[in-house]
Amino acid sequence: MKISDKILAFFDGHKRDLPWRNNPTPYKTLVSEIMLQQTRVDTVIPYFNRFMKELPTISSLAKADDELLYKLWQGLGYYNRAKNLKKAAIIIMEKHGGIIPNTISELESLPGIGPYTAGAIGAIAFQINTVAIDGNVLRVFSRYFGITDDIRLESTKNVIKSRLEGIYPANRLNDFTEALMEIGAIVCLPNGKPLCDTCPLSNACFAYSNKMIDVIPLKSKLVHRRKELKTVLFIKKEDRVLILKRPRTGILSNLWELPNIEGHLSKEEVLLWLSQNGLPASRVLSGINFVHIFTHIEWNMKSYVVQIDQIPFHMENDFIEITEIEKKYSVPTAFLPFFNQFK
Numbered sequence: 524m525k526i527s528d529k530i531l532a533f534f535d536g537h538k539r540d541l542p543w544r545n546n547p548t549p550y551k552t553l554v555s556e557i558m559l560q561q562t563r564v565d566t567v568i569p570y571f572n573r574f575m576k577e578l579p580t581i582s583s584l585a586k587a588d589d590e591l592l593y594k595l596w597q598g599l600g601y602y603n604r605a606k607n608l609k610k611a612a613i614i615i616m617e618k619h620g621g622i623i624p625n626t627i628s629e630l631e632s633l634p635g636i637g638p639y640t641a642g643a644i645g646a647i648a649f650q651i652n653t654v655a656i657d658g659n660v661l662r663v664f665s666r667y668f669g670i671t672d673d674i675r676l677e678s679t680k681n682v683i684k685s686r687l688e689g690i691y692p693a694n695r696l697n698d699f700t701e702a703l704m705e706i707g708a709i710v711c712l713p714n715g716k717p718l719c720d721t722c723p724l725s726n727a728c729f730a731y732s733n734k735m736i737d738v739i740p741l742k743s744k745l746v747h748r749r750k751e752l753k754t755v756l757f758i759k760k761e762d763r764v765l766i767l768k769r770p771r772t773g774i775l776s777n778l779w780e781l782p783n784i785e786g787h788l789s790k791e792e793v794l795l796w797l798s799q800n801g802l803p804a805s806r807v808l809s810g811i812n813f814v815h816i817f818t819h820i821e822w823n824m825k826s827y828v829v830q831i832d833q834i835p836f837h838m839e840n841d842f843i844e845i846t847e848i849e850k851k852y853s854v855p856t857a858f859l860p861f862f863n864q865f866k
């Protein structure tokens with residue numbers, strides 16, 4: 524049996540029941556592939572289901588209110604994906620008559636869609652003959668082919684890509700693309716624990732037969748992550764809390780946050796900051812500490828819970844009831860622990 528036939532037979536017998544695989548459409552593929560960037564399948568499923576319920580078509584996404592969009596994305600992280608997804612939907616409505624384009628170059632020209640995502644959408648939604656390589660596929664086939672170069676290098680990806688082109692079948696390109704990802708997700712697991720006994724590739728797998736699954740794939744160290752210290756203030760008056768909108772550009776742009784100051788402040792420094800900002804505090808208590816990790820930045824956050832005597836007149840609209848915040852405001856995951864400490 525050819526290797527591609529084995530892979531497809533494995534997929535037919537073992538594929539997971541995922542919501543974007545039920546009655547698939549290019550729109551479902553587009554949304555799921557964007558959500559799956561840097562995020563695990565199990566995490567994505569409830570977000571995908573909610574998203575499809577609220578925004579079932581490309582035109583509803585193009586017209587979606589930003590607050591609703593961010594709310595649907597809240598907790599999934601990497602909000603730029605949501606922003607770009609909406610921008611892509613607007614372009615699809617305006618330039619492509621509401622039809623998701625079916626060429627790799629047109630897909631790649633849409634915001635937030637790089638070569639991998641374009642390849643995945645192209646192959647899964649439109650049966651385009653293209654190799655889509657993500658981290659899972661790189662791991663499986665560096666092991667299978669016995670490639671010991673660093674898989675973070677573009678040159679290594681290109682080698683794996685061209686070797687894979689040699690085993691692509693003539694048809695069922697959509698299933699084959701998903702099958703490669705599926706083997707990486709449920710059989711050829713990372714961190715030296717692949718389930719080789721159940722793998723359709725085990726007969727000819729280099730790493731398996733040479734006892735090198737702990738060695739391959741070879742991966743260079745992650746890029747350096749910048750550490751930032753922050754003091755987060757949970758400033759409340761009864762059940763209302765002060766939240767502010769983040770700037771229009773930069774990390775977590777346009778989302779809502781708790782007031783925060785660079786550095787780790789002492790209680791006295793917080794009291795000074797509060798009085799300089801016209802917020803008369805009746806009580807300042809130490810809150811939780813929390814570290815949130817982004818791709819290139821790490822926020823090391825110390826917090827204080829501040830009770831104020833009176834909401835200043837000019838801030839009347841900035842203090843929002845906690846239940847309202849939960850329902851309507853998009854607060855990034857980085858700030859949620861400070862709300863959760865009161866549940």
Ligand code: SF4
Pocket residue numbers: 663666667710711712717718719720722723724725726728729730731736
């Ligand atoms: S045999 Fe094992 S190491 Fe090789 S591809 Fe399959 S699961 Fe991965």
